[in-house]
Amino acid sequence: xxxxxxxxxxxxxxxxxxxxxxxxxxxxxxxxxxxxxxxxxxxxxxxxxxxxxxxxxxxxxxxxxxxxxxxxxxxxxxxxxxxxxxxxxxxxxxxxxxxxxxxxxxxxxxxxxxx
Amino acid sequence: xxxxxxxxxxxxxxxxxxxxxxxxxxxxxxxxxxxxxxxxxxxxxxxxxxxxxxxxxxxxxxxxxxxxxxxxxxxxxxxxxxxxxxxxxxxxxxxxxxxxxxxxxxxxxxxx
Numbered sequence: 659x660x661x662x663x664x665x666x667x668x669x670x671x672x673x674x675x676x677x678x679x680x681x682x683x684x685x686x687x688x689x690x691x692x693x694x695x696x697x698x699x700x701x702x703x704x705x706x707x708x709x710x711x712x713x714x715x716x717x718x719x720x721x722x723x724x725x726x727x728x729x730x731x732x733x734x735x736x737x738x739x740x741x742x743x744x745x746x747x748x749x750x751x752x753x754x755x756x757x758x759x760x761x762x763x764x765x766x767x768x769x770x771x772x773x
Numbered sequence: 774x775x776x777x778x779x780x781x782x783x784x785x786x787x788x789x790x791x792x793x794x795x796x797x798x799x800x801x802x803x804x805x806x807x808x809x810x811x812x813x814x815x816x817x818x819x820x821x822x823x824x825x826x827x828x829x830x831x832x833x834x835x836x837x838x839x840x841x842x843x844x845x846x847x848x849x850x851x852x853x854x855x856x857x858x859x860x861x862x863x864x865x866x867x868x869x870x871x872x873x874x875x876x877x878x879x880x881x882x883x884x885x
Contacts, residue, residue, distance in 0.1 A: 662815075664815075667813065692873060694874075694876075699878070699879070700878055700879070701777070701863055701865075701876030701877050701878045701879050702816070702863070702874075702876045703876070704873055704874070704875070707873065747815060747816065749874075760818070760821070761867075761874055763808075763815040763816040763817075764815055765813055765814055765815035766815050
């Protein structure tokens, strides 16, 4: 049973428009959420995160929104650029036994920004 | 130079062969991980280690073993490779306070 779900395997957006990537989770113990970006032939790299005490975190063109009641988060990219074309992974962590934090990943969304 | 280095980057092998993937890091993190990526399944945790004497199984450890030779080195072994172990493998280290992961560039393994 997937605890972190990204239901859209792919998304295409026109350059300059907004990209919205969605992520849902089921584990109410998750309290820290991250987005990773992955280009072909490279490892995933950290993009942006949000703690459960917030509902929004912004970093330049990237904003992550968290709706705890719906167990839903989204990543907004405005404006989208061709260089944003990549696979985006949502990840979540919570304090488990022994205070050991581990990340649980979604299956990823391939974003394609069309020039 | 990359903070997390994986070798080899690409490997093709045959069913039944023993394979080792190596990982070294310069970030000084105690925690290291091995993940595999399959299309449509995202990143699945194979093994993780919180220090040299601590090794733990992840979600999909069957068919794999690991060795933590030093704080900076964590290797993954497939004792007898099988075709469904064909995947992209990532090593990672983590920041203890947030769990944020820092990944290597990946090792693509093909088992024929």
